Amino acid sequence: MSALDIAIEDPRWQDLDIEALAQRAICMSLVHLGVDPDMAEVSILACDDARIAELNADFRGKPQPTNVLSWPSDERGAEIDGGNPLPVKPDFDGLLELGDIAISFDTCAAEAEIAGKSMADHVSHLTVHGLLHLLGYDHERDDDATLMERIEVEILGKLGIDDPYRDHASA
Numbered sequence: 001m002s003a004l005d006i007a008i009e010d011p012r013w014q015d016l017d018i019e020a021l022a023q024r025a026i027c028m029s030l031v032h033l034g035v036d037p038d039m040a041e042v043s044i045l046a047c048d049d050a051r052i053a054e055l056n057a058d059f060r061g062k063p064q065p066t067n068v069l070s071w072p073s074d075e076r077g078a079e080i081d082g083g084n085p086l087p088v089k090p091d092f093d094g095l096l097e098l099g100d101i102a103i104s105f106d107t108c109a110a111e112a113e114i115a116g117k118s119m120a121d122h123v124s125h126l127t128v129h130g131l132l133h134l135l136g137y138d139h140e141r142d143d144d145a146t147l148m149e150r151i152e153v154e155i156l157g158k159l160g161i162d163d164p165y166r167d168h169a170s171a
Contacts (some may be wrong), residue, residue, distance in 0.1 A: 049106035070099060
């Protein structure tokens with residue numbers, strides 16, 4: 001991958017090797033979607049609940065922690081519900097500046113424990129989820145959510161990770 005910039009604010013991320021997990025999840029996602037990972041640029045902030053709550057308040061008006069936040073470098077959302085997002089356009093150097101992702105250790109760990117999943121698998125899933133947001137995928141409208149979920153499941157399958165939505169569908 002051309003540029004994966006990871007800022008680790010919470011030292012607990014070091015033990016999980018967030019850099020390797022993120023690199024693998026992002027590269028697999030980009031390849032799956034036909035985007036050259038060697039040309040992509042992504043920044044990740046590996047933080048805690050206090051920091052992500054601050055970011056969530058500042059950018060979404062929701063002053064509580066969440067698992068992952070994404071800031072795409074450009075608006076790429078599909079115009080019609082369930083449609084494909086707009087393609088990523090390279091900058092003047094030919095690079096694909098995708099955007100930024102923040103992920104919270106505390107919320108990820110709690111969710112993984114509740115779901116009976118490994119932290120590594122859950123973080124990989126949330127990294128894929130965040131990257132899809134950078135690429136213009138969303139889950140605000142029903143058909144968009146269906147498309148995004150299907151692509152997530154396909155990518156996670158290639159990573160050897162079970163469908164995280166399977167249990168929710170039967171509940």
